[in-house]
Amino acid sequence: MLTINLFNGLVYGALLIVMCSGLALIYGLRRVVNFAHGSLYMMGAYIGYSISLQSNFWVALVAAPAVMAVFGVLLDRYGFRLLQDRDPLTVVLVTFGLLLVIEDSVQTYWGKSNLSVPVPEALAFSVDLLGTPVPAYRLSVIVIGAAVALGLSLWLRYSKVGLFVRAASTDPVTTSMQGVNTDFLSAGVVGLGTALAGLAGVVAAPFLSLSPSMSADVIIDSFVVVVIGGLGSLAGAFIAALVLGMVQAIGAVYLPDAAVLLPFVFMIAILIWKPSGFAGSRT
Amino acid sequence: MKKSLLGALLALTLGGVVSVLVSSNTLLSLLTQAIIYAVFALGVGVLLKQNGMVSFGHALFFGGASYLIGVLLQMQRIPAEWVIVLALLTITLAAFLIGLVIVRVPGVAFGMLTLAIGQMFFLTASRARGLTGGADGMNIEWPSHLFGVSMSQMLKPASMFLTCWTTLVVVMLLLAWLMSTRFGSLTEAVRDNEERARFIGIRTLLPRAAVYALSALVTGVAGVLSALNTGFVSPESLHWSLSGVALMMVVVGGFKALWGPAAGAVVYFLFKEILGEHATHWMTIFGITLIAVIVFSPTGVAGLFERWVLGKKPSVKVGGH
Amino acid sequence: MTNYVLQAEDVAIHYGGVKALDGVALTLEKGQIRGLIGPNGAGKSTVIDAITGRRRLTRGRIVLLSDDVSALGVVERRARGLSRSFQRTSVFSEMTVWRQVELASHKMGVIDSANDAEAVLRELDLWNLRDQTAQDLGYGEQRRLDLALALVGRPKVLLLDEPMAGLSVKESLDLAQHLKKLTSTWDVSVLLVEHDMDVVFGISDAVTVFELGRVIASGAPADVRANPRVREAYLGSAA
Numbered sequence: 138m139l140t141i142n143l144f145n146g147l148v149y150g151a152l153l154i155v156m157c158s159g160l161a162l163i164y165g166l167r168r169v170v171n172f173a174h175g176s177l178y179m180m181g182a183y184i185g186y187s188i189s190l191q192s193n194f195w196v197a198l199v200a201a202p203a204v205m206a207v208f209g210v211l212l213d214r215y216g217f218r219l220l221q222d223r224d225p226l227t228v229v230l231v232t233f234g235l236l237l238v239i240e241d242s243v244q245t246y247w248g249k250s251n252l253s254v255p256v257p258e259a260l261a262f263s264v265d266l267l268g269t270p271v272p273a274y275r276l277s278v279i280v281i282g283a284a285v286a287l288g289l290s291l292w293l294r295y296s297k298v299g300l301f302v303r304a305a306s307t308d309p310v311t312t313s314m315q316g317v318n319t320d321f322l323s324a325g326v327v328g329l330g331t332a333l334a335g336l337a338g339v340v341a342a343p344f345l346s347l348s349p350s351m352s353a354d355v356i357i358d359s360f361v362v363v364v365i366g367g368l369g370s371l372a373g374a375f376i377a378a379l380v381l382g383m384v385q386a387i388g389a390v391y392l393p394d395a396a397v398l399l400p401f402v403f404m405i406a407i408l409i410w411k412p413s414g415f416a417g418s419r420t
Numbered sequence: 421m422k423k424s425l426l427g428a429l430l431a432l433t434l435g436g437v438v439s440v441l442v443s444s445n446t447l448l449s450l451l452t453q454a455i456i457y458a459v460f461a462l463g464v465g466v467l468l469k470q471n472g473m474v475s476f477g478h479a480l481f482f483g484g485a486s487y488l489i490g491v492l493l494q495m496q497r498i499p500a501e502w503v504i505v506l507a508l509l510t511i512t513l514a515a516f517l518i519g520l521v522i523v524r525v526p527g528v529a530f531g532m533l534t535l536a537i538g539q540m541f542f543l544t545a546s547r548a549r550g551l552t553g554g555a556d557g558m559n560i561e562w563p564s565h566l567f568g569v570s571m572s573q574m575l576k577p578a579s580m581f582l583t584c585w586t587t588l589v590v591v592m593l594l595l596a597w598l599m600s601t602r603f604g605s606l607t608e609a610v611r612d613n614e615e616r617a618r619f620i621g622i623r624t625l626l627p628r629a630a631v632y633a634l635s636a637l638v639t640g641v642a643g644v645l646s647a648l649n650t651g652f653v654s655p656e657s658l659h660w661s662l663s664g665v666a667l668m669m670v671v672v673g674g675f676k677a678l679w680g681p682a683a684g685a686v687v688y689f690l691f692k693e694i695l696g697e698h699a700t701h702w703m704t705i706f707g708i709t710l711i712a713v714i715v716f717s718p719t720g721v722a723g724l725f726e727r728w729v730l731g732k733k734p735s736v737k738v739g740g741h
Numbered sequence: 742m743t744n745y746v747l748q749a750e751d752v753a754i755h756y757g758g759v760k761a762l763d764g765v766a767l768t769l770e771k772g773q774i775r776g777l778i779g780p781n782g783a784g785k786s787t788v789i790d791a792i793t794g795r796r797r798l799t800r801g802r803i804v805l806l807s808d809d810v811s812a813l814g815v816v817e818r819r820a821r822g823l824s825r826s827f828q829r830t831s832v833f834s835e836m837t838v839w840r841q842v843e844l845a846s847h848k849m850g851v852i853d854s855a856n857d858a859e860a861v862l863r864e865l866d867l868w869n870l871r872d873q874t875a876q877d878l879g880y881g882e883q884r885r886l887d888l889a890l891a892l893v894g895r896p897k898v899l900l901l902d903e904p905m906a907g908l909s910v911k912e913s914l915d916l917a918q919h920l921k922k923l924t925s926t927w928d929v930s931v932l933l934v935e936h937d938m939d940v941v942f943g944i945s946d947a948v949t950v951f952e953l954g955r956v957i958a959s960g961a962p963a964d965v966r967a968n969p970r971v972r973e974a975y976l977g978s979a980a
Contacts, residue, residue: 237707245701612833621819621848
């Protein structure tokens with residue numbers, strides 16, 4: 138019993154890793170707390186659904202994030218970039234407006250009822266994990282989460298573009314003065330962030346059904362992860378995502394009421410004592 | 421102040437006229453809902469206007485007031501009139517204490533904090549079946565008479581409308597008066613330039629916490645009206661999406677003018693009821709309107725009105741640090 | 742021992758390897774105008790921050806009217822009569838001139854704040870602009886407003902951080918006259934950070950010279966001007 142719960146916790150944690158890394162990247166580059174991130178996740182899931190209806194899951198797995206990436210680039214170019222001199226709160230409110238538009242559009246186009254995406258055949262079997270049978274698909278979600286975490290870490294640490302991204306996150310002015318095209322970079326990173334949200338959506342679809350409330354379900358958890366992990370810190374987000382997934386899974390069995398509230402207590406504590414990452418003003 | 425008093429009297433008269441002339445109960449009931457939301461938005465707007473702070477968790481005070489009333493009435497020990505007073509006092513005090521801790525937190529972090537606090541209460545209410553009826557919500561058992569008026573009389577659409585309208589006008593009048601006092605100057609100064617405020621000798625924590633408590637009180641009043649109007653409360657009244665809707669009304673209506681949030685509530689309901697008739701995706705249009713307002717006219721509908729009709733000059737400052 | 746209204750003793754502010762101030766000593770006598778000069782980054786504004794409590798001291802004390810105020814915050818020091826103006830104009834942009842100055846006076850505990858506010862506004866030629874919103878004022882007017890906010894409530898010690906910055910020659914001279922008048926009529930002692938040498942040497946009773954977080958000379962204007970180390974620090978510019 139414990140194994141399966143821990144396992145499910147890891148699965149959800151992996152999903153959060155994919156999603157929250159996007160949120161953290163967008164904050165790191167654009168200093169924007171993207172309230173619409175959950176709806177981007179939802180958008181990716183629904184687009185993936187439509188694509189897989191036309192062809193198959195695997196195509197959707199690549200195509201949906203690609204579509205979301207384009208959306209992200211446009212969002213940065215015509216949204217975040219134009220608003221970058223405004224108050225951070227203003228931009229947050231705009232992302233809130235975006236949330237409304239996306240949610241409503243998704244509902245209008247795909248309807249309000251729950252939709253399901255079948256698990257791809259190639260992964261529709263069980264694997265024996267420490268004596269407990271677990272769905273292979275869910276195991277692959279964990280693999281994807283790990284791959285994203287590893288890939289992003291390596292990319293940021295060792296690639297030239299990764300260096301620019303880290304530099305721009307820390308000091309955008311100096312970085313652009315050094316000749317790095319920060320606008321181009323930001324558009325790319327935001328595109329990556331939205332693609333990751335979309336990827337999380339596509340990946341989540343086979344085991345969490347598609348519903349209009351999808352985005353609301355994950356957005357709060359994403360914020361909790363990103364705040365607890367330390368804003369803009371990917372490593373922190375990875376760890377926090379896993380911990381949150383586990384706490385929720387285990388807590389759901391043993392201490393349901395406490396487990397649900399605990400992440401919020403942590404988030405509140407961190408925001409009160411160390412809001413520095415979130416201050417929004419770097420004066 | 422005299423202008424505000426006159427305006428209030430006119431508004432009250434207008435309300436009276438409307439309640440008599442409008443015969444459609446559906447319309448009256450719709451207007452009542454809009455007014456309750458307007459009061460809610462007013463609370464959120466006060467925080468934004470006087471403190472420059474954006475709260476994503478004010479539904480806590482809205483639903484919280486309703487829940488407090490529901491629970492206290494259930495105990496059947498205190499007269500309903502006092503229950504209302506007690507509920508509002510509790511909300512205000514709790515908000516002041518919370519405010520003392522959280523108003524120090526700057527910028528977006530404050531918003532996230534209010535979001536987290538609000539959600540915690542939402543989750544608690546959803547699960548506390550014994551006390552709050554859990555996710556199904558709870559009925560609010562009003563007695564047969566309130567403030568001497570029979571409940572059946574009060575619940576008639578016309579009287580409900582009038583009660584809510586009067587409350588809105590009185591609340592706005594009181595807020596206008598408060599803002600014209602020294603307290604108003606003080607909080608405006610703190611919002612305008614916190615550092616200079618300290619350098620002229622203002623201790624900034626207490627005024628900001630007080631404004632937070634005040635905004636909670638106004639929102640709580642909306643919660644009381646809602647409890648009267650529907651006789652029911654559910655965790656949805658505590659959900660952050662409700663806070664978000666109120667915030668949108670404030671932004672669209674404009675938070676600089678006192679009547680801005682109320683205007684925003686009207687616009688929201690217009691979109692919902694009228695546009696909603698013809699277009700199922702009215703929320704998309706509202707969302708786009710919201711974005712457009714933020715980008716092009718940050719002072720909202722009220723700001724536009726004041727610029728075009730009254731010729732005032734625009735001034736923009738949301739965060740005010 | 743002379744009666745100092747303000748004393749900074751061995752004040753140091755270190756952070757992250759930077760020594761913004763390193764063992765600074767300053768005194769201010771009653772009714773005196775002391776000019777603080779020095780190249781950019783020498784620590785002049787930091788001294789004001791240290792004295793007003795805006796920055797925490799790594800070492801040293803600040804003594805205001807014989808009381809050690811080192812542990813007190815900005816608000817408490819203001820209440821005791823220590824006031825400052827800002828290098829980058831800091832006013833309440835959305836409030837009218839009258840409302841903010843009157844508020845500042847009230848916060849200083851002045852019983853008749855309306856009278857006090859009026860006196861200050863008239864003194865700084867802002868009375869006619871009292872119903873204007875601060876952001877609608879011209880640059881020079883806003884600087885005077887910044888000063889007005891610091892002047893209400895009859896502060897004992899006034900710290901001015903480059904009050905002439907951006908003002909025209911005439912405006913600077915006018916302001917200098919006002920300052921000179923204030924010290925005698927209102928009993929205010931002034932610490933004046935300025936780049937404009939003519940102004941500083943023109944109205945100061947004493948001058949302190951800063952360089953790299955340290956005081957390199959202090960005394961009567963004529964003596965300081967003749968000091969070879971000071972001339973060196975300024976490389977012959979305007980000294």
